[in-house]
Amino acid sequence: MHNLRVLSVVGGIILATGTQLPARAAVKVIPPGTTTSQQQVQVLSNSDVIEMVTEHLAPSIIISKIKHSATAFDVSTTGLVHLQKAGVPQEVIGAMIERPAGTAPLEPTQDTDRNQPAGLVAKSLAEVRTIFVRAPTEVLRANAEETIGREGGPAVNPSGVGYDALLIVGVDCGPQRFSAWTFAHYATCEGSLTLQSGGQRLWSTTDHERSANTAKSGKKMVDRMTEEFVKAWKAGGRS
Numbered sequence: 001m002h003n004l005r006v007l008s009v010v011g012g013i014i015l016a017t018g019t020q021l022p023a024r025a026a027v028k029v030i031p032p033g034t035t036t037s038q039q040q041v042q043v044l045s046n047s048d049v050i051e052m053v054t055e056h057l058a059p060s061i062i063i064s065k066i067k068h069s070a071t072a073f074d075v076s077t078t079g080l081v082h083l084q085k086a087g088v089p090q091e092v093i094g095a096m097i098e099r100p101a102g103t104a105p106l107e108p109t110q111d112t113d114r115n116q117p118a119g120l121v122a123k124s125l126a127e128v129r130t131i132f133v134r135a136p137t138e139v140l141r142a143n144a145e146e147t148i149g150r151e152g153g154p155a156v157n158p159s160g161v162g163y164d165a166l167l168i169v170g171v172d173c174g175p176q177r178f179s180a181w182t183f184a185h186y187a188t189c190e191g192s193l194t195l196q197s198g199g200q201r202l203w204s205t206t207d208h209e210r211s212a213n214t215a216k217s218g219k220k221m222v223d224r225m226t227e228e229f230v231k232a233w234k235a236g237g238r239s
Helices: 002-018 046-054 059-067 077-085 090-098 138-150 214-234
Strands: 130-134 165-173 177-179 184-197 200-211
Touching: 046 059, 046 077, 046 090, 059 090, 059 165, 077 090, 130 138, 138 165, 138 214, 165 214, 184 214, 200 214
Parallel strands: 130 165
Antiparallel strands: 165 184, 177 184, 184 200
């Protein structure tokens, strides 16, 4: 009887051990109704910005990242001095000051054409008469406006009020890499140009270039894409 009791106890232990579930990794529960963009929101800090600068990302890319991310920046006097010593460009620091700690990310299309009067919405490329140019930097914006004027494109409204369509310039230059063939550093830049009116896309194009000078690459792409836009506009949207 004693032996049977011991066997039962041992059997109970074996049973408990055999049915024990393996440890499971913690699962992050996403509340119902959460959008994909909300799930992937990254909170940027000063160290994140410094890392992007160290990796030679273009200021326009860093500023775009800042605008579309939640932030936890330290923009106190000490924080600003540290950013300056770390080599963060002034325009990037300015963007950080505008989005201090606790600022929610902007949706990519939140400020797309909010100033466009409802009565000046173009339904097609042929209806466009006056445009407003939006670019990552003032330099690229000036490049686009200069090319449009030189090529005889639509009128450009610099005030951002009273235009038929919005021309959005996009330039994204990745980090510089070293080429063993040319013994030089280079970066690949991707460009995009989109014309939209009333939130609807009327025309778009893309371009890319690899160069050791990202500033020159960005300007060349904007020039080419803008020339293509003017040609399409002159053709009444048929090209």
